[in-house]
Amino acid sequence: MASTRVEHAFSRVGPGFAVVESVRVDQITPRARLGITARLILSIIIAFVMLIPVLWMAMTAFKARPDATASPPKVIFVPSLDGFIGLFTNRTQLSAAALAEQQQRTDLNFWERQTLARGMRILGPSKFVSQLSNSLIIAISSTILAVTLGLLSAYAFSRYDIPGKRDWLFFILSTRMLPAVVVTIPIFLMYRAVGLYDTHVGMILLYTVFNLSFSVWLLKGFIDEIPIEYEEAALVDGYSRLQAFRKIVLPQCVTGIAATAVFCLIFAWNEYAFALMLTSEKARTAPPAIPANLGIGGIEWHVIAAGSMLFLIPVVIVTFALRQYLLRGVTFGAIRQ
Amino acid sequence: MSQITLQNITKRFGTVTALNNVSFEVKHAEFFVLLGPTGAGKTTTLRIIAGLTKQDAGSVAFDGQPVDTLPPADRDVAFVFQQYSLYPTMTVYENLAFPLRAPLRRMKEEEIRKRVTETAEVLRISHLLQRKTARLSGGEMQRVSIGRAIVRNPRVYLMDEPLSNLDAKLREALRVELSHLQRTQGSTTLFVTHDQIEALTMADRIGVLNHGCIVQVGTPEDIYDRPATTFVAQLVGSPKINLLNAATDGGVITIMDSDVHLPACELCTDPANLPCEFILGIRPEDVRPDPAGLFAGEIALTEPLGVETLLHIRIGRQTLVSTVPGISPLSRGESVRFGIVRERLHFFDRTTGVRFSE
Amino acid sequence: MAEIELRQVAKKFGDLWAVKPMDLTIYDGEFVALLGPSGCGKTTTLRMISGLEAVTEGRIFINGKDVTWLSASQRDIAFVFQFFALYPQMTVRQNIAFPLESQGMKRAEINQRVAEVVKLLEIGHLLQRKPPALSGGDKQRVALARSLVRKPACFLMDEPLGALDAEFREVMRAEIKRLHLAQHATTVYVTHDQVEAMAMGDRIVVMSAAEVQQIGTPAQVYHDPANLFVANFIGSPGMNLVPGKYVGDEVHLRGGSVYPTPPAWRPTLAARWQRDDVIVGFRPEAAQVSETGAIRGMVYASDLHGSYTMLHVSLNGELRPNGNGEDTIVHIRARRDVHYVIGSLVRFDLNPEMVRFFDPESEKAIAKEVRG
Ligand SMILES: Nc1ncnc2c1ncn2[C@@H]1O[C@H](COP(=O)(O)OP(=O)(O)OP(=O)(O)O)[C@@H](O)[C@H]1O
Numbered sequence A: 001m002a003s004t005r006v007e008h009a010f011s012r013v014g015p016g017f018a019v020v021e022s023v024r025v026d027q028i029t030p031r032a033r034l035g036i037t038a039r040l041i042l043s044i045i046i047a048f049v050m051l052i053p054v055l056w057m058a059m060t061a062f063k064a065r066p067d068a069t070a071s072p073p074k075v076i077f078v079p080s081l082d083g084f085i086g087l088f089t090n091r092t093q094l095s096a097a098a099l100a101e102q103q104q105r106t107d108l109n110f111w112e113r114q115t116l117a118r119g120m121r122i123l124g125p126s127k128f129v130s131q132l133s134n135s136l137i138i139a140i141s142s143t144i145l146a147v148t149l150g151l152l153s154a155y156a157f158s159r160y161d162i163p164g165k166r167d168w169l170f171f172i173l174s175t176r177m178l179p180a181v182v183v184t185i186p187i188f189l190m191y192r193a194v195g196l197y198d199t200h201v202g203m204i205l206l207y208t209v210f211n212l213s214f215s216v217w218l219l220k221g222f223i224d225e226i227p228i229e230y231e232e233a234a235l236v237d238g239y240s241r242l243q244a245f246r247k248i249v250l251p252q253c254v255t256g257i258a259a260t261a262v263f264c265l266i267f268a269w270n271e272y273a274f275a276l277m278l279t280s281e282k283a284r285t286a287p288p289a290i291p292a293n294l295g296i297g298g299i300e301w302h303v304i305a306a307g308s309m310l311f312l313i314p315v316v317i318v319t320f321a322l323r324q325y326l327l328r329g330v331t332f333g334a335i336r337q
Numbered sequence B: 001m002s003q004i005t006l007q008n009i010t011k012r013f014g015t016v017t018a019l020n021n022v023s024f025e026v027k028h029a030e031f032f033v034l035l036g037p038t039g040a041g042k043t044t045t046l047r048i049i050a051g052l053t054k055q056d057a058g059s060v061a062f063d064g065q066p067v068d069t070l071p072p073a074d075r076d077v078a079f080v081f082q083q084y085s086l087y088p089t090m091t092v093y094e095n096l097a098f099p100l101r102a103p104l105r106r107m108k109e110e111e112i113r114k115r116v117t118e119t120a121e122v123l124r125i126s127h128l129l130q131r132k133t134a135r136l137s138g139g140e141m142q143r144v145s146i147g148r149a150i151v152r153n154p155r156v157y158l159m160d161e162p163l164s165n166l167d168a169k170l171r172e173a174l175r176v177e178l179s180h181l182q183r184t185q186g187s188t189t190l191f192v193t194h195d196q197i198e199a200l201t202m203a204d205r206i207g208v209l210n211h212g213c214i215v216q217v218g219t220p221e222d223i224y225d226r227p228a229t230t231f232v233a234q235l236v237g238s239p240k241i242n243l244l245n246a247a248t249d250g251g252v253i254t255i256m257d258s259d260v261h262l263p264a265c266e267l268c269t270d271p272a273n274l275p276c277e278f279i280l281g282i283r284p285e286d287v288r289p290d291p292a293g294l295f296a297g298e299i300a301l302t303e304p305l306g307v308e309t310l311l312h313i314r315i316g317r318q319t320l321v322s323t324v325p326g327i328s329p330l331s332r333g334e335s336v337r338f339g340i341v342r343e344r345l346h347f348f349d350r351t352t353g354v355r356f357s358e
Numbered sequence C: 001m002a003e004i005e006l007r008q009v010a011k012k013f014g015d016l017w018a019v020k021p022m023d024l025t026i027y028d029g030e031f032v033a034l035l036g037p038s039g040c041g042k043t044t045t046l047r048m049i050s051g052l053e054a055v056t057e058g059r060i061f062i063n064g065k066d067v068t069w070l071s072a073s074q075r076d077i078a079f080v081f082q083f084f085a086l087y088p089q090m091t092v093r094q095n096i097a098f099p100l101e102s103q104g105m106k107r108a109e110i111n112q113r114v115a116e117v118v119k120l121l122e123i124g125h126l127l128q129r130k131p132p133a134l135s136g137g138d139k140q141r142v143a144l145a146r147s148l149v150r151k152p153a154c155f156l157m158d159e160p161l162g163a164l165d166a167e168f169r170e171v172m173r174a175e176i177k178r179l180h181l182a183q184h185a186t187t188v189y190v191t192h193d194q195v196e197a198m199a200m201g202d203r204i205v206v207m208s209a210a211e212v213q214q215i216g217t218p219a220q221v222y223h224d225p226a227n228l229f230v231a232n233f234i235g236s237p238g239m240n241l242v243p244g245k246y247v248g249d250e251v252h253l254r255g256g257s258v259y260p261t262p263p264a265w266r267p268t269l270a271a272r273w274q275r276d277d278v279i280v281g282f283r284p285e286a287a288q289v290s291e292t293g294a295i296r297g298m299v300y301a302s303d304l305h306g307s308y309t310m311l312h313v314s315l316n317g318e319l320r321p322n323g324n325g326e327d328t329i330v331h332i333r334a335r336r337d338v339h340y341v342i343g344s345l346v347r348f349d350l351n352p353e354m355v356r357f358f359d360p361e362s363e364k365a366i367a368k369e370v371r372g
């Protein structure tokens, strides 16, 4: 109830000061309205400024190479697919004769024709496709693992009296306290020794471990909010602990699971430092690959931009789809009816 | 047959002793109410009986068989929680069917349907069966919770303040409903509350709990007419009983700080049993304004409640609360004469608060 | 000193009427209770009087002066909220003196004012303590002291006892009433507890669904409710309301009993155009159980209420109420020394002075015509 919220704000000031000016939308003076409009415009401007890099990246992705590196930068330009062709294919420059011969062919697809127009021929797909799929496999598997394991241990931490519970929880959190780069070298050495270097399993394991502490804490918050009475009712009704967990707790913390999953996914998807150090060919993910592999003579900004943009899209979609859960996840514990 | 016996139950949480040597018995088909203020240990008692909490010492027996080692699922009790116990992701029907679907019951879907519909009819919630529980009103929710308990036909019902979150009108209605249901079905029920009206109105017997100890067990009449301590006396009855310091010197009882003197010879208690100083308890309805009354005072405040009016009568430096039926014509500042029903006075020890028995 | 007058005051939030146009005059020194179920607009009314909420329509006068568009701080009122907040780091004394200090009042005068309220509320022994060390009731007293110390012309209280235990509530109820009697500051008191409103109010404003249902003294709203809502809302349990048909000086009640109407009512009931449907209303204490009583029913449940027994009687003669608002269970008071078995037959009569009649269509009370 809106009125209650306002009262709380007052009572914090104290009853002696209970009678103070209140700010309510329905009694705004024209002057105040001006202020609000100004603030709105300001925040739009700030949001725009914040988004310029992203916008610039999207624009660069559709520029041809000369436009991408032009100085002063071009805002108006002719869109081109150069960047995407560069991203997905390995090509070779054709001689004039070969070019003429190729241009006779009628069985070329859209991409081949585009490449031909640039005087080149497609040799085969670039590594980017496999890197992107590595990213997907590793991010999704580690997310599933981190959320599942996190859920179980969060449930235990929330519901059972574990000796030294707070120390354990602190210990779990402490695994996130030092910057990842600090431990890359030791992990690199360990991984090489046990044969996990440049493997999917190695990366999945690593990201799971890293996400686990976060997922335990976040999910514990959600489970704490589900009243224990629900499960106890089920226990008295004749169900076992595990059945009660599956039938009662699980359906009620979908929100939490979704939020946690998104956060874990974003982390694993974006991770750069470990991926750079611990993978080379087989298990290399997209983040280190995009800036590193795409320059053959000068940095190909339009290709990098195209890669970055494609790389962003899945995260944006997932985040957007789950945004109401996310908001709840970020503020968990803060909202109580 | 279903009967619960608690023997010397003790439970500690760290340094807090939630229950201290609690023993009582709930008889077959009895409506037993556990009454006590916040923190008395009422919920803990229920949870121990249901097997949700383990006691530190003592034992719980159903029909004479100890059940201390049984998990909650095998005790065959139904628990109605104060709140929260309806599963928000399920419909009312699914909520009612939930206990019947428990693996240990292996009930056929047909049988489940029959039982659920019957229960819904008894509680008049048939029209709600397909609704999600999140969209029910408070009263409907609590009726469904009760339904989830009775649908199983368990050995005993354990109810933890099921009415306390409802508004006054609903509470009244459900109180009547529960009491009717229990009496007509003859189920053994242990009902926990801190509301004395609920206890008095519904119970066959009441157990009063304070600081983890049973203070008195008895019928509502016992508790109201013969409270064992000043604590029990104050706990039941609204408005509260008048407790006054009083003294006696043989023949006359004097209420301190006032000029009320009662000749002790007419009292039910043998004045020889009384020490010189004690606490005198007078229920408000036993203070009766009466032009021919023996005592005089001044009206300090009137509270007309409709059915009755509370008169705060100032006598010396003490105030007596009196209830009179209807809306009283007396008003503040008027002097008033009143009588006291002497057969119904209560005498308590000044230091321990324990009742002097007749 | 304050007389508050509301003229056609109303409040709309978007399309929702939170308070429909209402007229109300609160006289100087009066204690008015605003009573109604949750969401009926009590708080909104109070906030409009305080100036914390702008009115949508109508005008508000304090002592004859139009204050409709004055801000809260210009109205000289004190608003007491449901949750009293005390500053935990200050002593009780500092807490009480705080509102005065912020006004820049002289030390001597502050001391004198504080001493006054401390005496009034009998909290002298608490002055040096800090709020966390106080019991709930004491905290409430201190909070009251803090709003009293400003000596406002008028108090607006929004369920100040709502957060307290039932036990404390009874004590604090008398306390607030006593304070009011000592100071005679105009007070508007919001509550949804009808017992509180009855016990404290000089007059009660019963609201429901954003509308004023009745304004009257406790005796008026109890004995002569203006409509079915008030009849049911006031009292615990509320008034028994039994529909029936008026046929030749008798009412055939639902459930089969025939109730001969009190002679004083007959002309009124007979004069209602050809309408014969009527609702008979009576309070639990208006019924007298007797062997020869005109109304009969079966005991549905019975319970002890300390000094008396409340009988719940099904007039249908059935033990199961026939669902969906069709209940004809009435509640009657009976002597506690008789034991009533569920399912047994009881008969009772009604005290003719205490019977009221309602029109089922308009839901309003039927006024008794007084002849010549
Ligand atoms: N899980 C627990 N851990 C620690 N202390 C507990 C726990 N459960 C109960 N207690 C303590 O035991 C005592 C009794 O608690 P209990 O919940 O049984 O009281 P209650 O009579 O049900 O009170 P209420 O009317 O407030 O529900 C209290 O002092 C409480 O703080």
Ligand SMILES: Nc1ncnc2c1ncn2[C@@H]1O[C@H](COP(=O)(O)OP(=O)(O)OP(=O)(O)O)[C@@H](O)[C@H]1O
Pocket (backbone or CB within 6 Å): A001, A002, A003, C013, C016, C017, C018, C036, C037, C038, C039, C040, C041, C042, C043, C044, C045, C192
């Ligand atoms: N700021 C607001 N915006 C929109 N609607 C509001 C606002 N404040 C109150 N309302 C609505 O106006 C109606 C009356 O609210 P109000 O707070 O006055 O009720 P109340 O009688 O005080 O109820 P309660 O007893 O629950 O406090 C309610 O339906 C409420 O939802």
Ligand SMILES: [Mg+2]
Pocket (backbone or CB within 6 Å): B042, B043, B044, B160
């Ligand atoms: Mg409890």
Ligand SMILES: [Mg+2]
Pocket (backbone or CB within 6 Å): C042, C043, C044
């Ligand atoms: Mg309100």
